[in-house]
Amino acid sequence: MSKAKPGSYWLMKSEPDAYSIDDLERDGKTFWDGIRNYQARNFIRDEMKVGDRVLYYHSNAKPPGVVGVAEVVSEAYPDPTQFDPDSKYYDPKSPQDDPRWLLVDIAFVGRFDEIVSLNQLKEDPALDGMLVIRRGQRLSVQPVEVQHYAHVLEMAGYDGD
DNA sequence: GCCAACGTTGGC
DNA sequence: GCCAACGTTGGC
Numbered sequence A: 001m002s003k004a005k006p007g008s009y010w011l012m013k014s015e016p017d018a019y020s021i022d023d024l025e026r027d028g029k030t031f032w033d034g035i036r037n038y039q040a041r042n043f044i045r046d047e048m049k050v051g052d053r054v055l056y057y058h059s060n061a062k063p064p065g066v067v068g069v070a071e072v073v074s075e076a077y078p079d080p081t082q083f084d085p086d087s088k089y090y091d092p093k094s095p096q097d098d099p100r101w102l103l104v105d106i107a108f109v110g111r112f113d114e115i116v117s118l119n120q121l122k123e124d125p126a127l128d129g130m131l132v133i134r135r136g137q138r139l140s141v142q143p144v145e146v147q148h149y150a151h152v153l154e155m156a157g158y159d160g161d
Numbered sequence B, C: 001g002c003c004a005a006c007g008t009t010g011g012c
Helices: A021-027 A038-046 A118-123 A146-156
Strands: A009-014 A029-031 A053-058 A065-072 A105-117 A141-144
Touching: A009 A065, A009 A146, A021 A029, A021 A053, A021 A065, A021 A105, A038 A141, A053 A105, A053 A146, A065 A118, A065 A146, A105 A118, A105 A146, A141 A146
Parallel strands: A009 A053
Antiparallel strands: A009 A141, A029 A105, A053 A065, A065 A105
């Protein structure tokens, strides 16, 4: 199954205490390790492509919200932390020859001048149906519709790309 | 810190 | 294959 669609858009959550947009800006690029949810893994494995754009979302933050933009810069490949007994992401049940968990590399693209908070997202009718504003939505990697992506950038006054 | 929502595990 | 128990996420 190959879909000839242009780029896809995503929202990826990170707790700023663990890895914030500042960390990503400093590093330029990072391994998005620690995905341990099958639905998120499937998006990464089946649908993410190099060049896809990502809304960078701070969860467990005050306030939570979108703080910038990142870009997918690798294909999916096995997450090495699943085989590392010292890692908190260690998964002893993942077979070495058929790794259960994958990751992609993410690069910094830009930062918003100000956070676009979850509240703002919820209050804007143009974003009706966006997954992140759905109650109880815990998925840390989620698809975003192109018009929602564009609208969030607009809300941020971001014209970096 | 609380707790609702939801995913995963394991007994049966 | 059901479902209760448990663990985690993440807003508040």
